[in-house]
Each structure stands twice: as C-alpha cells, then as structure tokens.
Amino acid sequence: MQRQPLPKQVDARRFATSGVDVTGFLSVKSLPRFVEGLASDDGDVDVELHFYRDEQGFYRIDGRACAQVSLLCQRCLQGMPGQVDADFELALVWNDDQAKALPRSLDPVVVGEEMLELAEVVQDELIVSTPYVSYHALSDCPAADAVKGDQEVDSDETPQRESPFSVLGKLKSPD
Template identity: 30%
Template structure:
C-alpha cells in the first residue's frame, strides 16, 4: 500500500481540534538542507503525525520520522548507511497559547502569517538534529584503524631564545 503525501502546510490549531493524523511520507525533494549533508539523495521520509489537545487544553503536534541515509564517515571518508529516527512534540504559539507557558514536554512552534506551520520544514529540522555530531563507522567496520592514526609530531626542540618581539622593539627605536 502506497503511503499518502504529508501536506506541506497545515493549520495546527484546527487540526488539533479535529484530532487529525497523517501516516505518510515527506518527499525527499523538499528536504534540501538535509540532502546537502548526505552523499546520496535519500528516499522519501516515513512520517506519522498526530494532532490533538491534551488535558490542559494545549493543542499539539506529535510525530515520528524515519529515513535511511548514506553519509561520509569522517574518519575514512567512505560511504556509510545510517537510519535517522526522531520523535517530536510541538505546540503552536497563539494568542491563547504562549511559548513561556508551555510545559517542558512541548517545543514551541511559530505559525506563519496564515496561521499555519510548514510540516516538511519541521520534519527536516528534526532529522537534521537527529544526525550524529560526528559520523563515523564503528572501529571494526572502518577502513582506517583509529589506533594507528597520528596527528603530527610535536617539535621537541627548545624555544628560540630570542624574543620574537625584538624586531618590533628595534623598529620602535627608529
């Protein structure tokens, strides 16, 4: 069964009131910033979104996203596959729902001039945040032995005895 395409923008307040949900995909072509971090273009992102209202009457968006990607190992610079997975929970900022009043369970999201939120950008932001800080193979899978790596030699020769600023001192006297 083919999954439906998640809409680009949606009104999260109305969607929460209707308790809408999406089980679909965000097209890979709309994730330009994520694609720039990858060696190969990724497939469409599997996304599950649920709009709802909690016990405190806070309207929110809860979601999960997952995509298989190919990135460069920062140690050997060879291709490696990683699966990016993320879970998130946002609450839209409105006149009634202020960012500083939200419980810590929610991340605040601002609405555009039409009162909508860009779901594709939200999912892309979350996937970028899910990227490892340093992408590298496990030691056993990497073509470069991390124990054999060297970062250059430190020169053991003594420091020069002449003051490096002596030339400036001579110029100052002229």
C-alpha cells in the same frame, strides 16, 4: 496501506481541534537543510503526526520521523547507510511569548493564521536528531587500515555499530 506523500501544508489548529492523524513520506531531497549534514540526498523519510488538543488545552502535534539516509563517515569521508529517528512533542503557539510559557517538555511551533508547512517541521526535528559524527565499523571502513594495527576499537563507535540492528528491527515491525 499504500504509502502516500506527506501533505505540504495543513491547517494545524483545525487538525488539532478535530483530532487528525497524518502519515506519509517525504524525499530526503526535499529537505535541503537536513541534506547538508548527510553524505547524499538519497533516501526517504516516513512521517507519522498526531494532531490533538491535550488536557491543558494546548494544540499539540506529537509524532515521529524515520529517515533512511546516507550518513558521512568522518574517518573515510564516504557515505554509510544509516537511520535518523526523530520523536517529538510539539505545541502550536501564536507568538514567542506563548512559546516561552510552554512546559519544558513541549517544543513550540510558532504559527499565526497561515498554514503550517509540514516538511519544515519535520526537517527541523530531523536536524536536531542527526548524530554529530558517524563512523563505519572498523572492519567496513576503507580508511581503517591505518588505525587497525595500533588502536583498539574506541568506545565512540558503539552507537554506530548498533544501528544496523535497530534498522532491521524497524523495517520488520508491522505498521
């Protein structure tokens, strides 16, 4: 299937009522608040959204967003390839009171009569899923020579060193 841009706006309640799946991509450039936490605005985001009404009658958007981005290494302050994955379970509500009444497992998206801006929803989810700090592996980091001699690899680095493999796994998996 050909990749298509994610629709800008949708009638989210109507989509949920009819049960609609939406897939598409966004450019990282189009998400300025997300870019603030990255080394550059290069890259794309693959998005899958599932609109439906659940057994309790909530208007739901479940989905995931996978962004191939350039993260900022906090040791050398240069870019490093990485991936930000966001998985989310959202419920459309009309106002803050309804938002507070939701089960804890659901995050509210407050939307009135207006159309829902999908990029805004995806951007918020990517921001909360972006790691606070990222480091190159010591062997790859231009600034690592200073610390190599007297410091063992610290445990903070384990998640970052695993990420290249999870990227490969995701790229290979068929859609």
